[in-house]
Amino acid sequence: MPRLVVVGSTNMDLVIRAPRLPGAGESILGGPFGTYGGGKGANQAVAAARLGAEVAFVGCVGRDAWGEQLRALLAAERIDLTHLISRGGEATGAAVITLDPSGQNTIVVAPGANMALAPRDIEAARDDIISADALLLQLETPLEANRRAMEIARRADVPVLLNAAPARSLEPALLEMVDLLIVNESEARILCGLDDPRLTESQIAAHLAAMCRGHVIITLGRAGAVHFDGSLLSRQAAFPVESVDATGAGDAFVAAFAVAWGEGRETPEALAFACAAGALAVTRMGAMASLPRRGEVDAFLRSR
Ligand code: RIB
Numbered sequence: 001m002p003r004l005v006v007v008g009s010t011n012m013d014l015v016i017r018a019p020r021l022p023g024a025g026e027s028i029l030g031g032p033f034g035t036y037g038g039g040k041g042a043n044q045a046v047a048a049a050r051l052g053a054e055v056a057f058v059g060c061v062g063r064d065a066w067g068e069q070l071r072a073l074l075a076a077e078r079i080d081l082t083h084l085i086s087r088g089g090e091a092t093g094a095a096v097i098t099l100d101p102s103g104q105n106t107i108v109v110a111p112g113a114n115m116a117l118a119p120r121d122i123e124a125a126r127d128d129i130i131s132a133d134a135l136l137l138q139l140e141t142p143l144e145a146n147r148r149a150m151e152i153a154r155r156a157d158v159p160v161l162l163n164a165a166p167a168r169s170l171e172p173a174l175l176e177m178v179d180l181l182i183v184n185e186s187e188a189r190i191l192c193g194l195d196d197p198r199l200t201e202s203q204i205a206a207h208l209a210a211m212c213r214g215h216v217i218i219t220l221g222r223a224g225a226v227h228f229d230g231s232l233l234s235r236q237a238a239f240p241v242e243s244v245d246a247t248g249a250g251d252a253f254v255a256a257f258a259v260a261w262g263e264g265r266e267t268p269e270a271l272a273f274a275c276a277a278g279a280l281a282v283t284r285m286g287a288m289a290s291l292p293r294r295g296e297v298d299a300f301l302r303s304r
Contacts, residue, residue, distance in 0.1 A: 008041015
């Protein structure tokens with residue numbers, strides 16, 4: 001059972017289903033509204049735990065009702081929350097999500113307490129990080145906190161997995177600490193600063209591989225995902241499913257690949273496992289609520 005430390009965000013997702021995604025300046029009437037546990041960090045922690053990893057989560061919520069609800073959701077997944085801080089004076093992170101009938105969404109995040117995660121909070125989790133099989137991070141928490149976590153992991157030879165979402169450009173020194181970078185296509189282009197639409201995903205993956213420590217995955221939505229290890233490109237087609245809500249599917253993919261990697265599986269098998277987890281998440285509402293368990297992913301793969 002791989003032991004993962006996830007450093008990342010926790011949000012309450014406020015989701016409105018709508019007949020379509022509204023344009024700028026437009027008001028439209030939507031359908032049902034619901035609240036769901038979310039945040040890329042918390043989603044990935046839950047997904048990894050449901051897929052069989054032992055998970056410790058490092059993050060920050062506010063001392064408020066949503067913070068308590070999110071803590072309870074994570075605790076129910078048997079995630080080690082010793083380093084989930086409840087910080088007074090900060091509001092728990094929230095994400096406003098609009099969802100169209102095809103399952104596509106728009107998301108705006110108010111990070112709140114997530115941005116109060118400080119390097120000292122990471123220091124407090126040092127022992128967990130250095131004894132982990134991998135460190136997993138995203139970009140919804142402050143870069144100084146991420147940097148400290150990566151430095152601790154790097155010095156202890158713990159592999160660093162970065163899901164560079166939401167997209168932003170990063171300083172080279174940070175990327176140089178990353179063993180495996182996981183991005184979608186638009187995040188990949190922003191990260192490598194190459195805007196030329198003629199560049200293929202394999203060319204972009206090669207460029208990114210040179211910026212980090214060699215392993216890159218680019219997720220391609222309905223086209224699946226590619227993995228580049230510095231010399232070899234592996235490709236996995238997406239599994240066709242009926243899409244209900246794409247929110248959290250990327251998190252399911254990232255966590256599943258991290259778990260499979262931690263188990264020492266070969267890349268093609270790990271990619272298939274990750275694409276299956278992502279596909280299952282798309283078929284259900286919510287982010288955290290949609291994340292599949294190990295048995296479901298194994299059964300889904302057997303049925304293909
Ligand atoms: O990746 C999906 C997540 O992004 C949502 O749960 C939302 O909270 C945002 O962080």
